[in-house]
Amino acid sequence: MSDDSGMPTPPGHRPRRARPARRPLSADVIVDTGMRVLDAEGLDAVTMRRVAQELGTGPASLYAHVGSKDELYELMHDRAAAQIRLPEPDPARWREQLAEVAFEARRVLASHRDLARVSLGAIPVGPNVLRIAEFQLALLRGAGIPKRIAAMAVDTLAMYVDADVIEGAIFGGGATGPDAERTVHENRIEPIRAYFNALPPDRYPTLVGMVDELVGGTSDERFEFGLDIFLRGIASYAPS
Amino acid sequence: MSDDSGMPTPPGHRPRRARPARRPLSADVIVDTGMRVLDAEGLDAVTMRRVAQELGTGPASLYAHVGSKDELYELMHDRAAAQIRLPEPDPARWREQLAEVAFEARRVLASHRDLARVSLGAIPVGPNVLRIAEFQLALLRGAGIPKRIAAMAVDTLAMYVDADVIEGAIFGGGATGPDAERTVHENRIEPIRAYFNALPPDRYPTLVGMVDELVGGTSDERFEFGLDIFLRGIASYAPS
DNA sequence: TCGTACATACGAACGGTGTTCGTGTCAAGT
DNA sequence: ACTTGACACGAACACCGTTCGTATGTACGA
Known part of the structure; x- marks a missing residue:
């Protein structure tokens, strides 16, 4: 990337365009x-x-x-999916590897702000999202999970990852600085805690007794919790 | 509702407004x-x-x-949540009742097109969504589920319902006629099946061998599948 | 009964959006 | 050298959320 800003136009060089040597659009x-x-x-x-x-x-x-704009969004989503690294398949460790991929997909998706909004509810068509699906399906089938179960599991797993990233994106908001976490806590979490604490206890007796647990849990904790439950459930469909 | 259309204005009745007897805005x-x-x-x-x-x-x-428009959306979401009917709490049947509420919430949300897009990732603040949360929390706590687990469970459950409805909304599209299901099948499902079948088998060997299972499963089947896994997982945290 | 004050209603406008149409311009092919 | 076809893009259309200033009807005090 050369920087010719500040250079005058050489004499005799009639600019072929307003922006000389335009980059080819693609x-x-x-x-x-x-x-x-x-x-x-x-x-x-x-x-x-x-x-x-x-x-x-x-x-x-x-x-x-x-x-269209929607098509651009889908292309962007597939571009992001290309960044998801898959491990060498090891059927013996299928549960661990499925968890790895879920974490990796979550990490990549979350690193692109609220891009997950695109992927939730979009039928996977791009080569890279299909690559992930193929990997997961192969892992599940290799473990002896029935086709029907494997198909639903992949669907549900993608849905779970997407939804979790979307939920996480409304907090963070994208600001990833050194004291971002503290700021988020003060500006987002604390007002919610205050609101919940101010709720009438006679109408919401259980809820107001659990405010700390409701607003306190980390996003990572919750994700791991749901993922673990899900994978244990899938495992119950495996033979042996 | 009387219909005065077609009636001329009586003489002497100067219309007090362009639209006489305007309904009060609220x-x-x-x-x-x-x-x-x-x-x-x-x-x-x-x-x-x-x-x-x-x-x-x-x-x-x-x-x-x-x-603002977003506030209107949240008000609409809470209005929809008001339609969710809750059973009389019966701690002994907590698992069944949790499933009932999930199905009922899904039914109501899905009956309002893609309104679920509002609720996913929105912090529950309206009185009616809090009413649901209170019910679920009471049920879980009554079953002896620890506070931390119960809090994550209601979060995840709401997320799951929302995500499922959103996914379902991109098909149906809202058209609820007699032959709506057939139309949806022809116009939406069939092209996807064709696309998946045309995929290169050397790149996606597992996937192309499962096209029927991937596009075939009903939305209801998949929801029940995930819900069952989830509730069994939660139950493993209950004493007894 | 008259005059005033106040809350509400709303026309017009600002700065944005996705998308399309027609024209212009370039580079390659004959 | 001329034609052809693909690409670039200025202008416009029909929308969007939101704000401002003004007009209006109603309720109340004098």
Whole structure:
């Protein structure tokens, strides 16, 4: 990436365009730019106009390479799914490996702000999301889980990961600084605790007696809790 | 509801307004109207302008009663939660009752199109969603489930219901007619099956061998499957 | 009964959105 | 050198959430 800003136009070099040597537009650079905006400002900031502006052009230019905003979102989702690393399959350790993949998928998805909103309720079609599904299905089938159960398990597992990331994204909000956790706690958690504590105890007797447990649990704890229950349940369908 | 359309204005009755005897605007009628639009055309159709138009006024008038569109959405969500019927608590049947509530919540949420998108990732604050939470917590605590586990369980359960309804909403789309199921099958399921069948078997060997199981399972089957696993997992934390 | 004060209603506008159309421009093929 | 076809993009359309200032009807005090 050379930086020619500040250089005057050489004489005789009639600029062939307003922006000389324009970068070739393509679906890839559009998705790239979308990911940059996403990571910096969240999914709602990823608009056609914003991405076009970032590329130094207008929104109409994008539609030659991306069918619609939703299609761009799906391409971004598959791009993110490409970052999910899969271990070498080891059928003997299928439960551990399924948990590994779930954690890894959660980590990657959560690292891209609220991108998970796209994947929840979207039918997996991209090559990378299918790659994950194939891995999980192979693991389950290798463990002797029936087809019907394996199919439902993969669906439910993806749903669980997506939903958890979405829930986590409404807190964090994306600010990942050194004292981000403290700020989040003060600004988000504390008001909720106060609200719950102020609830009428005669109407919600059990709830007000559990405020600490309700607002206190870490997102990681809750994820691991649900994942463990789910995997134990699946294991009950395995032979042996 | 009388119908005075077609009647001329009686002489001497100067209309006090352009729309005589205007109905009083209030948060309640705004939420009512929002629910009507939601049920008819889906959440995306519920815009400030659309609701205002339905009420024969402009969008600015709504802001005297509802703080923002998001607040309207939350009010609508709580209104829907009011329709969830809870059984008489019976601690001895806590597992069955928890399943009952989950099914009932799913039924009600699904009957309002994609309203579930609002509730996923929203902190429960409305009186009606808190009423559900209180019921579930009381049931779990009554069964001897530890506070920490019970808190995570209701969180996860609500998340599961919401995510399932959202996933279901991208199919159905809301069209609930006599032959709706057949149409959905032809227009949505069949293309997906075709796409999966056309996938390269060398890259996705396990997946292409399970197409029927992947696209075939009913939404109800899958929900019951996950719910059963989850409740069995929770039960393992109960004493006895 | 009249005048005033107040809460509500709302027209108009601001700055944004996704998407389409028609035109313009470039580079490769003949 | 000329044609052709793909791509870029300015302008516009029809929406969106939200705010501001003004108009209006009602209730109340004098």
